[in-house]
Amino acid sequence: MKAVTVPVFGGPEVLRIAELPDPQPGPGEVRVRVHAAGVQPVDIAVRDGYSPPGAKLDLPAVLGNEFAGVVDALGPGVGQWRVGDEVIGFRTLNGQAELVVVDAGQLVAKPAGMPWEHAGALSASGQTAHTALRLLGVGPGDTVLVHAAAGGVGTAAVQLARAWGATVIGTASERNHDYLRGLGAVPVTYGEGLVGRVRAVAPQGVDAAFDAAGRGALEASVELVADRGRIGTAVDFEGAERLGLLKVRTDRTAGRLAELVELWEAGGLRLEIAEALPMERAAEAHRLVGAGHVRGKVVLTF
Incomplete structure (x- = not known):
């Protein structure tokens, strides 16, 4: 072969x-x-x-x-x-x-x-997103911030959170904002001033944050989310250690993968x-x- x-x-x-x-x-x-x-x-x-x-x-x-x-x-x-x-x-x-x-x-x-x-x-991105959102306890009524929402992991995280009843704010470059809207997220541009932009679109506050980006996303998340136990990262483990946040290591199982397949079949996962x-x-x-x-x-x- x-x-x-x-x-x-x-x-x-x-x-x-x-x-x-x-x-x-x-x-x-x-x-x-x-x-x-x-x-x-x-x-x-x-x-x-x-x-x-x-x-x-x-x-x-x-x-x-x-x-x-x-x-x-x-x-x-x-x-x-x-x-x-x-x-x-x-x-x-x-x-x-x-x-x-x-x-x-x-x-x-x-x-x-x-x-x-x-x-x-x-499998890989989908199971990482699924693991993270379960660890963060995402569910109905939550407002969730997803960093790097247009990437492979972020795309899955946005749609899973929406399927589980959450409102999603996703960070991305402006060229991906229409894409995120199509997934059901409220897009915001990453970079300097992110905290203010998120607060402007989420005056009700942010309940949880998932970082698939790095690049200062955890520092912004700490300013926006009151409970540090509901902030997690799949990429910046050093930052998570320093700030006392969750480090997401994917727990891959056939059951988790089957759930993703079922969501795709139901039209809920693009x-x-x-x-x-x-x-x-x-x-x-x-x-x-x-x-x-x-x-x-x-x-x-x-």
Whole structure:
């Protein structure tokens, strides 16, 4: 099989498409022929030398922690899947390859009408947003501030909060304001003066804040949200430690992913794909994600 690999740590230029042995599923495992796989900021961190918790990072490393494809082989003891099933899945590393082996419990069925690019980009950002909003106790009647609301995680967070009955204020550049309105959020421009702009559109106050941006978002959130237990970040752990805020580490489960799929099927979750690129253009995908201004997600296709 071919896979997107990191033979040495460095910039996007170090990425290589390598031929590797086809993986074989063991007991309780499923092999999936990948059609699409999302590119996440963590892929960039791994390329730079970061080891995900619980993972043993050997070079060359195969990137990717979310994917969608078709089941093509079953290990012993797998009863819930059949060869030919279309699935969405997650695992730590090895997802950006033509073939991936995964525990059978880390897959959910892909809806027939969901495009492959959307399916491949659903798990990572969607589960991060879902984890964060549950930790923050977001529910009916809340006013929630989402930083970087037009990105992959932010797009999911806005729509989940709206589905759970909250009013959402989202920070983004002005070019993304109409996009956020379409998701049901009240857009505000990030940067200097953010606190005043949020107060102007939310005179009732802000109950919770979720940071998917960094860049001073936590300091602004502390000024706006009275309860520090309802401020969380998925990106600025140093700032969270300093200010006594929640550090959001994604708790990925098939049940959480299935809930996201159900919301998509009900029309409550829109997935935005900024670029869908063939795996051979992985370096370009990394440059796009690394620039930090992507609306939605970047996806590799196989």
